[in-house]
Amino acid sequence: MLVNGASAPRTIVLSAPHCELRNALVSSVTLAAGAARVLLACTCNFDGQCNNRETRATCAGCP
Numbered sequence: 001m002l003v004n005g006a007s008a009p010r011t012i013v014l015s016a017p018h019c020e021l022r023n024a025l026v027s028s029v030t031l032a033a034g035a036a037r038v039l040l041a042c043t044c045n046f047d048g049q050c051n052n053r054e055t056r057a058t059c060a061g062c063p
Contacts, residue, residue, distance in 0.1 A: 001039075003036040008033055009032050009033060010030070019041075019042035025043075044059030
């Protein structure tokens with residue numbers, strides 16, 4: 001979860017791509033003042049399952 005507690009908009013650049021709740025891949029997020037956003041680790045998150053946007057090509061942990 002990303003939170004902008006500042007009084008001005010803020011752009012956050014993610015260290016690795018994440019997915020929005022509808023599975024859209026994002027690498028940066030601009031949050032309005034006081035806003036929050038939930039993102040999911042969907043690319044090689046090592047959850048033991050090959051799901052979301054994980055493939056053998058993008059995640060060595062995929063069977």
